[in-house]
Amino acid sequence: MDLTAPLLRAAAARPHILLVATPGGTAARLAAERQLRLDGLPLAPTPADAGILLVAGPDCPALRPALDRLWQHMPAPRARAQARTPEAVADAVARCRIELAARPAPGPASAPPSDGTEPPGGLPMAETAPDRDGLSLDQLHLSLGPFLADWPSGVTVRLTLQGDVIQQAEMGEQPATRGTAPFWAEPWARAAAGERVGAGEAARRRAAAHLDSLGRLLALAGWAHAATTARRLRDDLLDGAATGALRPAVRRFARRVARSRTLHWLTRGTGVLGADEARAAGVSGPAARAGGDVAARYRTWLAAVVRDVERLADPAPLDAAYDEGPRGRGDAGQPPSEALLRVLPGLLEGAELAAARLIVASLDPDPDELAAAAREVASRG
Amino acid sequence: MNGFTAALALLGVALLAVGVLYGAARTLRGTPEPLAAGPFGSGLEPAEHAVSRFHVRWYTITMLFLAFDMEMVFMYPWTRVISAVGPSAVTEMFVFLAVLVAGVAYAWREGALRWT
Amino acid sequence: MVEAAGWWPVLVAPALLLAGAVLAVAGDAMLAARYAGRPARAAVAAVPLLEVARLLAQQPRTLPKADRLLWRLGVVTVPVAAVLSVLVIPFGHRAVADLSVGVVWFNAMEVLTWAGLWLAGWGPNAAFSLIGGYRFVAQGLAYELPLMFALISPATAAQSLGVGDIAEAQQGLWFAVWMPVAFAGYLAGVLAFAFLGPFGYPAGRDTAAGVLGETAGVDRLLLQAGRWLWLTSGAAMAVPLFLGGAAGPGVPGWAWSALKTLLVLAVLVWSLRRLPVLRADRYAEFAWVVLVPLTIAQALVPALVVLDR
Incomplete structure (x- = not known):
């Protein structure tokens, strides 16, 4: 008896959605947030929780690697769509949901991401630096943005953390997009x-x-x-x-x-x-x-x-x-x-x-x- | 069934349920292999391994906590003997607690309960 | 009198706990739908079921240089400890085992989640998870002592650490009535060890779901289930500790247990979305300076009453 197909259909009934707005995509984001609220589809804070990657807004070449990385980190079953305008949102969500329910999930490659930017274990360990208390302690570097839930998307702040307190904050470069005028202004x-x-x-x-x-x-x-x-x-x-x-x-x-x-x-x-x-x-x-x-x-x-x-x-x-x-x-x-x-x-x-x-x-x-x-x-x- | 057997049996049931869940997921999902993903870094790669000596700024609170935790070791059995021992049991316990609370007040004044 | 029955409560108790947790999730989904302006259709009640299906179908993930053993151990510990905690909670007049140190057992199982969640945060080798794991320890240092004093107040009044004895000692007046501070401290503790709602700091939105951020599939299902099982277990434990246990007129004891548990659970679920998250860096100070002295003063009340008896 094949139970996988009904399981996938049940799973597709309420997928969690990683909603990512690109700079210039406020109108599309608003339409998406509104629709997901009315459809009762929860927003996923990280790729691990998401079944659908929904990109709201125009293309942004500088942010494409970051978007692809989010996609690579999403487990199967998964679907991806972009809604460049508010009108495209409903269609994009519907298409993704059909895709999730129908596909017997061949699954993303279980090999490490193909772009080779992530040698497993090739990362350095955290290094120490003086702390404001006069101690020498491990530092973690963490970047907030470009894509983070409830964050001005595209903005990048590189943080140096000791514990959960910020020692240093540096602004990253702001990506440009082709697109429309700012929605709010x-x-x-x-x-x-x-x-x-x-x-x-x-x-x-x-x-x-x-x-x-x-x-x-x-x-x-x-x-x-x-x-x-x-x-x-x-x-x-x-x-x-x-x-x-x-x-x-x-x-x-x-x-x-x-x-x-x-x-x-x-x-x-x-x-x-x-x-x-x-x-x-x-x-x-x-x-x-x-x-x-x-x-x-x-x-x-x-x-x-x-x-x-x-x-x-x-x-x-x-x-x-x-x-x-x-x-x-x-x-x-x-x-x-x-x-x-x-x-x-x-x-x-x-x-x-x-x-x-x-x-x-x-x-x-x-x-x-x-x-x-x-x-x-x-x-x- | 005595308490020890019951606890072991309950543990067995819980672990069995966990095992069944993992097994069911493995057979039912279409993709048995796990995905080799990366840690979420807002779309960027991590700069270093996250496992590190995390600076817990609340370490002074852990010291206070240990003092109270030891006090709890005495207080649990104490609940059973109050009326048998009489007023001295209550006096001793709450004087002890008052001493500890004085310690909390001192730590508070020294700013040990805030770390940002 | 609370009695230990044959082997079947070993199966029934976890099943009842699970049923309570499913009801709590469904209730929370119902509230979420109402607040979001969606019609509260019956389908909303199927949300817990759909979540289980979604997470069973989801592919698990591994991360580079993750400590998979500790990660898995942490994830499994949270729900298993919640199930173990029901060992001493009577349903009607029966418990799986009415240990003479029942309150200590419950307390010990609850503290196991500290280890479990910290490991679940450490294991994935991801910064946000790590921060989430440590956040739970910081939160634990704040909520645990008021919770312990809240647990010890009814034990003092009953002069016993057995949960059955405590329930029986309330035949005249519920402990919740004359120990309101302990009751409130206990309920806050329940929300805190379930890390839900105002105590959702370790899995906060500001750290991209913290300890939950990197888990997928069954791992995530277990952690999430652990939260709701703990909430239910905490609600069930409130009944013998503060609300007179299974005592009540008319209907049988098990019905009273179920009714009181569901009422406490409803109050807890209702409160989840009504308050901002109490960050440990603010809450720790409040807990130590206000709640600890208050709950100690509360524990003094039953001690004096017992002396007078």
Whole structure:
């Protein structure tokens, strides 16, 4: 009796999905997150847990080796698809699920990955270096990004760790992608190009962007219920829900998160970025307005969301000098996210790893903006 | 059945179930060979082996913990004899605990309970 | 009176534990569906079954220079220790073996998960796993002492370490009523040794699932099962320790045991998604400075009551 086929069919009924967004792929990522939430398909944090590798966003040649590595590390049965646009997501997921259920899983090669970059056991052992306590201790090098759950994809931070405390943080190079304009800053880009954009439309986009950032921060903080709520509200906003329909839920959410003593206790004192320090580094937007720790930054987002939800129907034209984009003002071709990256290494050094993840999430640089900036640099130079 | 036999029998049942799971997976999945994968490094290769002398910054807490753990060795049998021994049992145990808690307070003041 | 019966409880007890764990996973999936805005269809209840199928069908993985023996040993230890812990938990008026040192046995099995999870983190030779393994030890140093004092309070009140005796000693008033701090400390401890929800630090999303990050196939199934088996076992143990055991009017004792266990389990599952993860670097300080003195003070109460008796 063949039991393998029914087993594979049962396994394909609820595959875990490794969702990887490429820089410039925010719109596709949002569509994918929304669909996976409604289909009840869990997101896998690592390749070991995943059955489907779903790439959301445009091609990015610099990141292709990293993507292939994730794929090589995925156990059978597995399927892979790319959704370059939001419209392609549903089809890509459906195709992968059919593939998972049907194939009798020939399985990936059990030989080591063919590109030969990984000689088994050829790695060095960890070496020692002086620690801040004056001891000589083993160092581990670990890189956060380019692809990590709830991380601005494409951004790479190379960490030197002793224990789980960061001794040193270095930013990697930002990959450029061919692609569309940054999704979250799109109304401001259109207004800058001379188009008439309503302030209500911009407020809607900004509130959704903040809720997206909050979803990531809350997911990293391990508060599953609040993270899901943030993402639902974000999706409702992007669907065009009206102020009246959103107000109660948004207020309830903002009140619960802003007043949570536990979350405040867990985040206070981490990643302190004073307002003056922020402005000196060129940071504008919520991170500069908050002028404080992770807790101050998420509370600034929450207040902004509550304010913006009241303005969804505002017909006045967008005044970019007064109404900032979700991450602040972009000056002279420099997107605000670049300034956020500049302050990161200083904030990360000395932080515990979990706190470091929260710090990055509380600044939340936008990979789309960074990719577009890298593209401009590449085309100029 | 005495306690020892029962514990062994329960261990046997649990291990048998684990064995059956491994066996079932081996026969049922289409791919018997394991995948030679690499450690997850956010898409990048690791720079060195991860097994290393991990700097546990909470090592001072382990010292405190050991003190309390030894105290537990006395406290478990103590629960059975309180009324037999009388008030001195309670006094001695809680004076001992108070001494240990004073140690915790000292360690706290010295910042031993925070490591970031 | 708790009595030890023939050989059949050796099979029935693990089966009941497994059934409880399956219900807990299904309940958690139901809550997740509700929060995510999906209709809570009956199919959601099949989630635990689908997960088992998925993990049985999944190819296992090996990593370069992984310590496969220790890794496997760690992975197997977690669920096996959970099953062993039910040895002393009475269901109705029967336990597999009502040891005279039942509370110590439960405590010892729970501490085995420290070794198991640390090994499961060390074995794969992967940085995130390693950090996850050490995180559990740090978390253990924080939750263990309040849990031990919480366990010892009912034992002190009953002047016995046997679980059956403790259940019987509550004929007048449940220990949960007059030892609320111990009860709360115990429930927090259950979440912590099941490393779920607010105590999911060792398998946190910030470290790409930590100790779980590199496991696939049956290894992953066992670790995940271990978490939920421990949650169920902890909920079941709360009943004789704090909620009067199988005592209750009307229906037979086993029904009361099942009902109380499921209620505690429901509360625990509900709490999983309602709180952020309590990172050990913050929680350790809170546990030592607030919870340890509080639970010690709580243990003093039954000691004085016993003297007065």
